[in-house]
Amino acid sequence: MQLTMKSRQLEGGGHTAFRGFPALIGILILFFFFLLPIIRLALMSFTSAESLSVSAYSEVLQESVTWKTLWNTIYIVAGSTAISMFLGIAMAAVMAYTDVHGKSLMQLFIYLPFIIPSYITTLAWVQFFGSSGPLGGLPDWLIPDLYSPGGIIFVLGISHYPLVYLMTVQVFRRIPREAELAAFVSGASRLTCWRKVILPMALPGICSGGLLACLSNLDNFGVPAILGIPANIRVLSTYIYEQVIGYGPSAFSRAAVLSVLLGIVAIAATLIQVWFLRRSKVTETTVPDYEPRTQLKPFGRKLMQTVLWIFLLGTSLVPFLAMAAVSLVQAYGVDLTWQNLSLGNYRYILFEDEKVLRSLSNSLLLGFITAVICLLFGTLFAYYRSHKQGRLPKVMEAIITMPYALPGTVLALCIILMWMQPLPGWYPGVYGTPAILLIAYITRFFVLQFRGSYTAFSQLDARMEEAARTNGADFFARWRQIVLPLILPGVLSGALLVFLTSLTELTVSSMLWSSGAETVGVIIFSFEQAGYSTYSTAFSSLIVLAILIGGIAYLVMQRKWKQRGRSM
Secondary structure, eight states: OHHHHHHHHHHHHHHHHHHHHHHHHHHHHHIIIIIHHHHHHHHHTTEETTEEOSHHHHHHHTOHHHHHHHHHHHHHHHHHHHHHHHHHHHHHHHHHHBOOSOHHHHHHHHHHHHHSOHHHHHHHHHHHSSTTSTTTTSOGGGSOOSSSHHHHHHHHHHHHHHHHHHHHHHHHHHSOHHHHHHHHHTTOOHHHHIIIIIHHHHHHHHHHHHHHHHHHHHHOOHHHHHHHTTTTOOOHHHHHHHHHHHTOTTHHHHHHHHHHHHHHHHHHHHHHHHHHHHHSOOOOOOSOOOSOSBOOOHHHHHHHHHHHHHHHIIIIIHHHHHHHHHTTBSSTTSOOOGGGBOSHHHHIIIIIOHHHHHHHHHHHHHHHHHHHHHHHHHHHHHHHHHHOOSHHHHHHHHHHHHHHHSOHHHHHHHHHHHHSSSBTTBOOOOTTSHHHHHHHHHHHHHHHHHHHHHHHHHTSOHHHHHHHHHTTOOHHHHIIIIIHHHHHHHHHHHHHHHHHHHHTOOTTHHHHOOTTOOOHHHHHHHHHHTTOHHHHHHHHHHHHHHHHHHHHHHHHHHHHHHHHHHHO
């Protein structure tokens, strides 16, 4: 009997060790693909002539251009984040608390500047204020200069205010009515109620949205590249890009130092958010309340709706219509008249320039492969994370989050330093090929799929799977009949987000592309930098149209899926 018990203990121990083996393999893979590139970047910043040194820091920090670039970065990020927060909070308050009509349609226009890639949004604004745009006939002093720090701040702020809105509107709806009523009964005015009750309780959502907007503004490459490089206005993301494409003897070391500085700015922004949250006194909120809390008078409601629609159409639709109109003129700068309209730009884009078709093919293929790989492994990791407790799953989640939290130019440099020679003596030859773009996309966007799948698993009642297990259903039967039908909408949402983000990505691609491996974002950026604005606007208009059609098709499919679920 003792021998039998010992043998069972050995079998149990072996089984436990075997069960821990996949987790060990997973953590090693995550370390190699997600964490080691960041470590290699940090080491590169302290490397000079293949030895450890701080000479790169000393050289970069002694240059006046570095401090000017750092100041430009802080100034532009702070200004654009302030605009994003003001617009996001104001729109969230109106949509959550007032009884304006047409909120569902308004929300679509609120999200449009965020759904469309920021470099395409920038082109839309450039064409809107350009000589061929609808404001081309106005005096120059009435047309704002987008090729300036103020222009960059404006476009970034408009592009990312939906992030603040998204994180804030639900928090506003969860604030209990009783808290507001108690303030009013105590004699507080509406302004006092907002200052002492609503805003403090909504501070977590406001800070989260503000941090997302701040990091997005800090990470953004397209807007400061299109508007800043022609005007010699550098920020850290574009300065890193200039260092890498310069290919000097110390280019990578200097770029690594600048990347560390950019990371410090991102960490500082995160710490400021944490400081604000610790100072706030947040209480638990209730379920979302979608009923309006402020009944506007008929004239006030119409005035509010008019102002909202002017703002939404002016920031979400009109610039893109202006861009589409400019894409139809025969040459940039000519008047927008019927005689000057032509489909020649689209004919060139679709049938004459092989780089355009190749970039579209590359982006579609890379986006599809990235989405499929992230769909499979991101969903598996989300399943593991939702069923396992302890420190290891949290550490693994933190590791896969780090590449997405890093600015895109920093991650691109990490990928370059990692995959030129991943291990001593091993040269895989992926640098300068589409394979390195695929590795970068998977590394950067894996967490998007994980978040979507993890949210779907967290909404799944574990008792349903347990009941199927009790009735004798094996793992594959439980997944096929119970788990997969319930999580599929959330999982597909994550996959669609990964695909669209990979399809239109520019920041990472701008530093990793090579001849024959161009992407959509790279070609549009190259057209604009070379002065072929009619081609860049034509290509951008096609991408916007494709995104809108895809989004509408997905919404229709999602609605049908929900109706099917209700009928079942």
